[in-house]
Amino acid sequence: MAMRLIPMCAVLALCACKPPATDDYVERVDLAETSAAVGEPLPSPDATDAVWAQTTADRIVYGIPGQVPFLALACDVNAAGAAQIHITRFAPADARAKALLALIGNGHIARLPVDAKWNGQAWLWEGSVSADxxxxxVLTGTRKITATLPGAGMLDLNPSPMPSQLVEACRQKQMAAAPPKLAPKSAQ
Structure with a gap:
């Protein structure tokens, strides 16, 4: 009996060294440091009457005419000739936040990293993916696409050939900018 009592005393002594978790830990946090709290989630926008429109040769926007667009797609080609599809979701973002934009449509699913970027007036969600x-x-084809962003709801992108045309034109720019491949030397 004494042999069983010694291990029990050791366990009780160890438990006494560290108190159990409590709700008092909240009081140890300086509330002034928590001022960068996450904003309230936004409802999903009503995109029933939204349409795609071309704003430049390399950029299209999606939204209700006469209002701030919901989304923009653009083809950017950098100095190295790499073409990228740049996506902007016109929804307020918390400063320097990061998220994944989920796109579902045309038989594909894509999760694209997006960052909150300051455009001079507001923090908006932006990201890029290589054209190839x-x-x-997910942007090619003519079916509906859904774009879901945490805190900004789900946006239905009505069917249109314009996103597919932009992606294809961007891919063509990348192929045109790519350096020519050298033909292998033939054995003589």
Missing amino acids: DPRSE
Whole structure:
């Protein structure tokens, strides 16, 4: 009996060294440091009457005419000739936040990293994907696409050939900017 009592006393002594978790830990946090709290989630926008419109040769926007657009797609080609599809979701973002934009449509699913970027007036969600990245396939085709962003709701993108045309034109720019491949020397 005494042999069983010694291990029990050791366990009780260890438990006494560290108190159990309590709700008092909240009081140890300086509330002034928590001022960068996450904003309230936004409802999903009503995109029933939204349409795609071309704003430049390399940029299209999606929204209700006469209002701030919901989303923009653009083809950007950098100095190295790499073409990228740049996506902007016109929804308020918390400063320097990061998220994944989920796109579902045309038989594809893509999760694109987006960052909150300051455009001079507001923090908006922006990200890019290479024009030849398989994730850009979600934008090709003529079916409805849904774009879901945490805190900004789900946006229905009505069917249109314009996103597919932009992606294809961007891919063509990348191929045109790519350096020519050298033909292998033939054995003589």
